[in-house]
Amino acid sequence: MFQIGPYTFDSQVILAPMAGITDRPFRHLCRELGAGLVVSEVVTADSTLWTSRKSQLRLDHQGEAEPIAVQIAGGDAQMMAEAARLNVDNGAQIIDINMGCPAKKVCKKAAGSALLKDEQLVAEILHAVVNAVAVPVTLKFRTGWSLEARNALQVARIAEDAGVSALALHGRTRACAFRGKAEYDTIAAVVQSVAIPVFCNGDIDSPTKAQEVLHYTGAQAVMIGRAAQGRPWIFREIDHYLRTGEHLPEPSLTEIRDILCSHLRELYGFYGEFMGPRIARKHVSWYLQTLTGSKAFRVQFNRIENAEEQHASVQHFFERLITNEEIAA
Numbered sequence: 001m002f003q004i005g006p007y008t009f010d011s012q013v014i015l016a017p018m019a020g021i022t023d024r025p026f027r028h029l030c031r032e033l034g035a036g037l038v039v040s041e042v043v044t045a046d047s048t049l050w051t052s053r054k055s056q057l058r059l060d061h062q063g064e065a066e067p068i069a070v071q072i073a074g075g076d077a078q079m080m081a082e083a084a085r086l087n088v089d090n091g092a093q094i095i096d097i098n099m100g101c102p103a104k105k106v107c108k109k110a111a112g113s114a115l116l117k118d119e120q121l122v123a124e125i126l127h128a129v130v131n132a133v134a135v136p137v138t139l140k141f142r143t144g145w146s147l148e149a150r151n152a153l154q155v156a157r158i159a160e161d162a163g164v165s166a167l168a169l170h171g172r173t174r175a176c177a178f179r180g181k182a183e184y185d186t187i188a189a190v191v192q193s194v195a196i197p198v199f200c201n202g203d204i205d206s207p208t209k210a211q212e213v214l215h216y217t218g219a220q221a222v223m224i225g226r227a228a229q230g231r232p233w234i235f236r237e238i239d240h241y242l243r244t245g246e247h248l249p250e251p252s253l254t255e256i257r258d259i260l261c262s263h264l265r266e267l268y269g270f271y272g273e274f275m276g277p278r279i280a281r282k283h284v285s286w287y288l289q290t291l292t293g294s295k296a297f298r299v300q301f302n303r304i305e306n307a308e309e310q311h312a313s314v315q316h317f318f319e320r321l322i323t324n325e326e327i328a329a
């Protein structure tokens, strides 16, 4: 259990924000499968860009389970404050600030993890956003700008002083990008140095790893990104293991088919007949990557442009696998 402002979360497993992936359908699915908190894809602080279809879809929280957590990115304190206000007006109940991913420059200013180099600016942005909204503000960041400039402890204290309600920390520096292994010593040190909840992020891909990392760092929750791609049931697996010390059985082929087919339906509904099938391709590829015959299937699947045809073809793929499994049993 952990707390962000007035919100209490029963599951210690959080879905990391991932641009292009953690859209409304995926967030819904992860929540249903055991994620305590899910965070939206990043939205630029420059609200003049919000009229694009991409931004409109990112700002759409219709029917979303509460609390709705929206991530914003930008390098200008007043713009970030205004973006936070507008998002709260639009339904956000938690504002998450992105200083964790190598986001592109916004308005010729650094944004995302590039901000970590300038602690004064970090403080200005955090104070401005916290003062602009009545909802809790969280910060997602990396351990520093580079291995030589690892300032997570300073940034964490700045955030706590500014009134930030929780921290999500990815155990890599900006310069590391996704190379090497995430390190958890800095996360453990941050947990020791602040009183607000800290969520541990980076390379957590199994129930046992989640438990080890929670134990090692003393963090309040784990945040899962890439390991949830094509495997959204990882949230219930980790949640169950943390509660009971026992592993849940792997989902059956029938269940994977049902989860994927319902995910596809949500994607078609959300993105429409043209974009839906295109967005679906990467998800299907992740779901199937360990299944027999998926490589050949994907080649022909990626040529399908029609939603109904895509859906039927996934069902057919699974029917064949399920029948083969029954014959073998």
Ligand SMILES: Cc1cc2nc3c(=O)[nH]c(=O)nc-3n(C[C@H](O)[C@H](O)[C@H](O)COP(=O)(O)O)c2cc1C
Pocket: 016, 017, 018, 019, 020, 021, 041, 042, 071, 098, 099, 100, 101, 140, 170, 201, 202, 203, 204, 223, 224, 225, 226, 227
């Ligand atoms: C495709 C992709 C998109 C991402 N987009 C964002 C984002 O919009 N905001 C953010 O703070 N982090 C973003 N991240 C970083 C993740 O939230 C997370 O910190 C990182 O993937 C490490 O966690 P993992 O090892 O569990 O994947 C992204 C990562 C990936 C792989």
